Amino acid sequence: MLIIDAALPLPEPQTEYEAQALHFCQQWLSGQSHFQLQTSGSTGTPKIITLTRAQMQASARLTAETFQLQPGDQALCCLNINYIAGVMMLVRTLECGLRTFVTEPSSDPLPKDVSLDFAAFVPLQLQHLLEQASESLPQLNQMKAIIIGGAAVSQSLHAALQVIQAPVYATYGMTETVSHIAVRRLNGPEQSDYFQALPGVALGLDKRDCLHITAAASNFERIQTNDVVEMQDGGRFRMLGRADHIINSGGIKIQLEEVERWVEPIVQAYYPGKRFFAWGFPDERLGQALTLVIEAESLAPELNQELLWQLKNQLPAYKSPRSLRTVNAFQHTPTEKVDKRATVQGLPTE
Numbered sequence: 001m002l003i004i005d006a007a008l009p010l011p012e013p014q015t016e017y018e019a020q021a022l023h024f025c026q027q028w029l030s031g032q033s034h035f036q037l038q039t040s041g042s043t044g045t046p047k048i049i050t051l052t053r054a055q056m057q058a059s060a061r062l063t064a065e066t067f068q069l070q071p072g073d074q075a076l077c078c079l080n081i082n083y084i085a086g087v088m089m090l091v092r093t094l095e096c097g098l099r100t101f102v103t104e105p106s107s108d109p110l111p112k113d114v115s116l117d118f119a120a121f122v123p124l125q126l127q128h129l130l131e132q133a134s135e136s137l138p139q140l141n142q143m144k145a146i147i148i149g150g151a152a153v154s155q156s157l158h159a160a161l162q163v164i165q166a167p168v169y170a171t172y173g174m175t176e177t178v179s180h181i182a183v184r185r186l187n188g189p190e191q192s193d194y195f196q197a198l199p200g201v202a203l204g205l206d207k208r209d210c211l212h213i214t215a216a217a218s219n220f221e222r223i224q225t226n227d228v229v230e231m232q233d234g235g236r237f238r239m240l241g242r243a244d245h246i247i248n249s250g251g252i253k254i255q256l257e258e259v260e261r262w263v264e265p266i267v268q269a270y271y272p273g274k275r276f277f278a279w280g281f282p283d284e285r286l287g288q289a290l291t292l293v294i295e296a297e298s299l300a301p302e303l304n305q306e307l308l309w310q311l312k313n314q315l316p317a318y319k320s321p322r323s324l325r326t327v328n329a330f331q332h333t334p335t336e337k338v339d340k341r342a343t344v345q346g347l348p349t350e
Contacts, residue, residue: 001111002102004093006071017104021081021090028053028094037084039175049175058216059088059178060095062198066183067145069118071097076119078102078109083335085120085149088179105336110136116143120171122150122336123157130160141165149173149180151337152239152257155264156273162187170195172239174225178217182237197235205231208243228255247280247288252318254290256280262315263292270307271296275330277340278321281347292321293344295330 002018003011004025013019027035033053039046063069075098077089086105093100098118101111107128109121116139121129126148129136140146141164149171153161161168168187171180172195182195182203197203201215206224211231213223226244229237241257248254259278267276275295280288304324312320331342 003099004090004102005099006094006097007099015104017081018102021077021102024081024087024090025094028091035087037087037175038082039084051175051178052219055178055217055219056088056091057095060092062200062217063088063092063179064096066198067118067147069096069098069144073098073117073144074115075100076103076109076111076116078105078125079120079122079150080105080335084173084175084179085335089120108132110139114139118143118145120147120149123148123153124151124336126161127157130157130163133163137163145169147171147180147183148186150335152260153186155261156268158186174223176218176223177213177215181213181215181217182235194232194236194238197237201235203231203235203237205229209240210243211237247290249280249283249288249290250286250318254280254319259290259315259319259321262319263311263321266310266314267292267294267307270303270310271299275338277338277343279325279340279344281325281344289323290319290321291323291325293325293327293340293347295328296326297328299324299326 002021010022010025013022035051035056036048037051038048075089075093077086077100079086079089081087081090089100092098101114103109103111107125109125110129129140143166146164146166146168148168153170164187167185169183170186172182173180181201182197184195185191201213204212206212209228211225211227211229213225214220226242228240228243230240231237241255245256246253247256256278271294276292279291279293281291283289308321308324325347327343327347331339333339
């Protein structure tokens with residue numbers, strides 16, 4: 001395992017992945033002023049973005065202030081260092097004087113017998129850790145903060161993480177904003193449905209009610225997103241879904257993420273632990289037919305019919321899934337987000 005201590009010289013790499021992490025650190029320590037990073041491709045075609053050193057420094061310092069990170073604090077970098085979430089853990093290490101354990105991304109990322117102050121996970125990693133809570137909770141509970149990013153936190157994961165005593169936050173951000181620019185508390189009495197913009201971050205909406213962002217981390221340029229949100233005063237907002245995840249089914253506009261939130265408790269009652277997402281498949285009569293795609297080798301026909309009946313009776317009119325589709329395993333981006341578009345390719349529409 002690679003340990004990068006900002007107070008010590010860089011160690012020698014033992015693996016190719018460690019060599020990549022140390023190469024970035026060498027570039028940073030040499031004073032390099034611009035860095036090229038690739039977006040994950042979860043919301044569109046992957047592209048290369050150039051970020052300045054000043055942007056990345058502003059983001060790192062804002063994170064340190066938000067979570068009260070101090071020089072010497074121990075952090076875990078278990079996210080892909082070729083993308084923004086992982087590389088910013090390296091920047092925080094070097095800029096904020098941290099001691100960081102770098103591990104290749106996996107479903108079981110916690111190093112054994114290590115005291116940690118700060119860690120960032122994707123939902124799949126935290127879900128796995130909570131499935132073996134007797135082993136992971138002592139380490140999780142002692143942290144100053146745990147952040148989750150890269151994908152939405154499901155209702156089932158949200159319920160499961162209430163056993164964690166350390167504060168757990170969902171983050172909102174992207175490569176263009178140099179990691180997160182807003183956080184939402186997920187556990188304890190301070191938990192909220194709304195993200196809170198970090199200090200110095202200015203937010204607004206376009207005509208589609210999609211969020212735009214201006215901050216030091218964006219080089220004070222306006223970043224326009226496709227994320228439809230509900231805004232409140234004081235930089236608070238609630239995610240509703242993506243503008244490009246709205247389908248038109250029989251003339252009714254349906255936000256797919258909203259459907260996923262509605263159906264989750266019902267789906268979990270029939271198929272506990274199964275991952276799923278909503279999608280619109282081409283349909284001659286409706287234009288697009290609302291469908292649930294479930295990660296499973298097969299589903300029981302009688303349960304499927306009962307599930308569809310329950311969904312029809314419990315969801316708003318015209319917004320209940322018309323059918324279920326199964327796929328053996330979801331496709332993922334390099335940053336472990338579910339790649340919905342790649343997953344549905346080749347699936348039958350009927």
